[in-house]
Amino acid sequence: MDLSGIRKEYTRGGLNRRDVPPDPLILFEQWLATAVGAQEITEPTAMAVGTVSADCRPSIRTVLLKELRDGQFVFFTHYESRKGRQLAANPQVALSFLWYPLERQVHIEGTAERISPEESDAYFRSRPPGSRIGAAVSPQSRPIPGRAWLAEAYEAKLAEAESSDTPVERPEHWGGVAVTPVRIEFWQGRENRLHDRILYTRQDDGSWRIERLAP
Numbered sequence: 322m323d324l325s326g327i328r329k330e331y332t333r334g335g336l337n338r339r340d341v342p343p344d345p346l347i348l349f350e351q352w353l354a355t356a357v358g359a360q361e362i363t364e365p366t367a368m369a370v371g372t373v374s375a376d377c378r379p380s381i382r383t384v385l386l387k388e389l390r391d392g393q394f395v396f397f398t399h400y401e402s403r404k405g406r407q408l409a410a411n412p413q414v415a416l417s418f419l420w421y422p423l424e425r426q427v428h429i430e431g432t433a434e435r436i437s438p439e440e441s442d443a444y445f446r447s448r449p450p451g452s453r454i455g456a457a458v459s460p461q462s463r464p465i466p467g468r469a470w471l472a473e474a475y476e477a478k479l480a481e482a483e484s485s486d487t488p489v490e491r492p493e494h495w496g497g498v499a500v501t502p503v504r505i506e507f508w509q510g511r512e513n514r515l516h517d518r519i520l521y522t523r524q525d526d527g528s529w530r531i532e533r534l535a536p
């Protein structure tokens with residue numbers, strides 16, 4: 322399969338060192354808001370999450386960013402999933418947002434920590450009932466006997482919730498993960514592969530060093 326002829330010029334915008342704010346979270350919020358407003362982007366909050374196993378093997382998967390708060394990026398997942406177990410052993414994490422129609426990419430590196438149970442409860446309660454049940458019954462990342470097994474687990478939990486007339490509570494194995502960034506790189510596609518790359522690196526005093534990187 323020859324893919325060498327597939328090429329696209331990137332012409333939608335530019336990123337100047339002198340125009341970017343001192344705080345990368347400000348720029349990230351601007352870019353995210355643009356992505357959320359872009360009709361052609363179906364999952365503007367989707368991001369790839371890279372983690373590392375105990376024997377240093379990297380792995381990656383997509384999750385949804387659910388909150389930006391106090392300079393942290395928050396997503397929700399199963400704490401006993403593959404990513405959850407890897408993060409418990411090694412909190413180093415990388416995030417990648419890619420918004421093709423905007424010709425933009427943001428790469429974030431930092432450390433992950435669980436948010437408080439109370440915060441996870443609050444988000445869990447905001448989820449639709451079906452999503453709550455799904456999170457409660459799925460042993461994410463574990464082998465299961467088959468689709469029917471999952472459907473039965475779902476139906477059993479649904480029946481239990483309906484008979485007790487109480488909403489499904491958050492299981493302890495499910496909750497939020499907050500990523501504190503130390504490195505954020507903004508990428509804007511440009512013509513002739515001379516893309517703009519602006520890198521923010523967090524300094525000991527909490528400020529950010531800003532540099533342009535070669536594309």
Ligand SMILES: Cc1cc2nc3c(=O)[nH]c(=O)nc-3n(C[C@H](O)[C@H](O)[C@H](O)COP(=O)(O)O)c2cc1C
Nearest residue numbers: 364367382383384385397398399402403404405462
């Ligand atoms: C668009 C999209 C959004 C997703 N959002 C989440 C999410 O918010 N949380 C989550 O745990 N998994 C989410 N997933 C599923 C993950 O990609 C992944 O399959 C799952 O978390 C198990 O990953 P792991 O085995 O590496 O831990 C999403 C997948 C896609 C394609």
